[in-house]
Amino acid sequence: MTADDHSGHTCRVCGGKVAEFIDLGQQPTANGFLLPHEADQVFLFRLAIGACESCTMVQLLDEVPQEFRYHADYRYHASGSASHRRHFQHNAERFLRTELTGPDPFIVEIGCNDGVLLGSIAAAGVRHLGVEPSTNVAEIAAAKGVRVVTEFFDESTAATIRAEHGTADVVFGANTICHIAHIGSVLRGLDTLLAPNGIFVFEEPYLGTLIDGLAFDQIYDEHVFYFSATSVRNMAEQYGLELVDAEHIPMHGGEIRYTLARAGARTPAPAVRLLLSDERTRRMSEPETFTTFGHTVTMIREDLLALLGELKAGGKRVVGYGAPAKCTTVTNYCGIGPDLVPFVCDSTPAKQGHLVPGSRLPVRPPTAFADPYPDYALLFSWNHAEEIMAKENDFRTAGGRWIHYVPEVRVR
Numbered sequence: 027m028t029a030d031d032h033s034g035h036t037c038r039v040c041g042g043k044v045a046e047f048i049d050l051g052q053q054p055t056a057n058g059f060l061l062p063h064e065a066d067q068v069f070l071f072r073l074a075i076g077a078c079e080s081c082t083m084v085q086l087l088d089e090v091p092q093e094f095r096y097h098a099d100y101r102y103h104a105s106g107s108a109s110h111r112r113h114f115q116h117n118a119e120r121f122l123r124t125e126l127t128g129p130d131p132f133i134v135e136i137g138c139n140d141g142v143l144l145g146s147i148a149a150a151g152v153r154h155l156g157v158e159p160s161t162n163v164a165e166i167a168a169a170k171g172v173r174v175v176t177e178f179f180d181e182s183t184a185a186t187i188r189a190e191h192g193t194a195d196v197v198f199g200a201n202t203i204c205h206i207a208h209i210g211s212v213l214r215g216l217d218t219l220l221a222p223n224g225i226f227v228f229e230e231p232y233l234g235t236l237i238d239g240l241a242f243d244q245i246y247d248e249h250v251f252y253f254s255a256t257s258v259r260n261m262a263e264q265y266g267l268e269l270v271d272a273e274h275i276p277m278h279g280g281e282i283r284y285t286l287a288r289a290g291a292r293t294p295a296p297a298v299r300l301l302l303s304d305e306r307t308r309r310m311s312e313p314e315t316f317t318t319f320g321h322t323v324t325m326i327r328e329d330l331l332a333l334l335g336e337l338k339a340g341g342k343r344v345v346g347y348g349a350p351a352k353c354t355t356v357t358n359y360c361g362i363g364p365d366l367v368p369f370v371c372d373s374t375p376a377k378q379g380h381l382v383p384g385s386r387l388p389v390r391p392p393t394a395f396a397d398p399y400p401d402y403a404l405l406f407s408w409n410h411a412e413e414i415m416a417k418e419n420d421f422r423t424a425g426g427r428w429i430h431y432v433p434e435v436r437v438r
């Protein structure tokens with residue numbers, strides 16, 4: 027069997043044995059929002075992750091086929107948050123300043139979504155291509171003047187792109203590479219597509235944030251991999267690539283921006299060595315670390331259910347804030363239904379009027395929040411805490427309190 031023929035507990039990167047360390051139960055697809063009259067999804071899967079005993083890669087044990095996750099009705103719109111728009115605009119400007127300076131530069135983005143990054147590249151008149159299988163968001167990108175193909179990126183799409191457009195100076199992916207179960211095919215595709223001195227830059231949720239920050243709600247069907255510098259370095263080496271930079275970025279509660287180049291093509295930045303040694307010191311990939319994480323998450327579930335139960339018994343009203351994919355994980359794992367949290371507010375029009383998958387919490391627009399304010403707001407979009415709490419300042423002034431559950435349950 028090759029690493030690509032993943033089945034059971036075999037590592038998708040190296041074929042090694044994956045040891046399970048947390049099971050969050052049967053779950054629907056996290057972004058599969060339902061209409062109120064719709065029955066629950068027929069497709070449930072066991073949401074459990076483990077670490078490869080050989081290359082350390084943390085990954086889902088079972089997976090949902092990609093066609094169930096990415097389709098014409100994909101709910102996540104990257105341009106939904108002001109901080110995301112700013113971040114990707116800066117990213118585009120940085121590429122334009124540093125890597126896309128040759129005679130006719132070319133950048134490919136894997137998972138360009140609604141064109142939040144490539145919109146700025148297109149506006150600068152630089153050659154680009156977005157690869158985006160979810161047609162609804164791809165159409166939004168196209169309307170911004172972004173050139174986009176509605177495909178799943180893999181080695182065969184990479185070959186087609188190379189044949190049509192030549193090699194790429196930059197291949198970029200944000201919050202996408204960890205979604206792709208056939209990662210071996212992606213890396214082989216990069217070998218075809220990257221220019222000799224080209225780079226592959228990807229920004230993804232960090233294993234360190236998951237473990238130390240107890241961000242267990244980052245675990246859901248779309249997040250197949252939970253990268254660390256250690257596992258990314260090992261993965262790159264297997265495919266003739268080298269980890270040449272690794273930067274902490276504040277997105278989604280704490281991510282790493284990895285840069286890979288062809289082995290030997292670029293001098294690794296000192297940050298790579300530092301991060302690798304930091305991960306060793308923190309024992310990030312040790313079995314005991316994973317076991318402790320699993321126990322602590324169980325305690326968070328108990329604490330959160332106890333708090334919500336007490337508030338309900340005391341006649342307090344609790345409303346959810348934000349219906350991110352994370353909300354599906356927490357509510358289904360903890361068994362939080364409309365009896366405890368009657369609805370959640372979310373600014374994404376495509377989610378409003380729908381139900382959170384599995385737990386069936388109705389999603390309402392943010393205007394429902396103040397109509398009238400609840401006593402407590404359970405903050406599911408905790409990675410946007412600053413933006414949301416600032417925007418909803420009147421809620422606190424009116425005596426409302428925020429409930430956080432990551433990294434521990436507390437009321438503020």
Ligand code: SAH
Nearest residue numbers: 096104136137139157160178179200201202
């Ligand atoms: N880059 C954006 C969007 C991330 S959402 C951001 O950071 O906010 C992940 C996106 O990856 C979705 O739009 C999904 O349709 C797309 N995607 C999933 N699998 C893919 C694949 N194999 N190739 C290209 N895009 C993929």
Ligand code: TYD
Nearest residue numbers: 107348349350351352372373374407410413
């Ligand atoms: P996000 O954390 O970006 O993604 P994921 O689904 O990957 O966990 O999702 C943020 C959600 O929070 C999104 O559904 C929009 C919502 N939101 C608001 O309702 N109000 C806000 O002010 C912000 C910033 C986000």
Ligand code: ZN
Nearest residue numbers: 037040078081
């Ligand atoms: Zn492995």
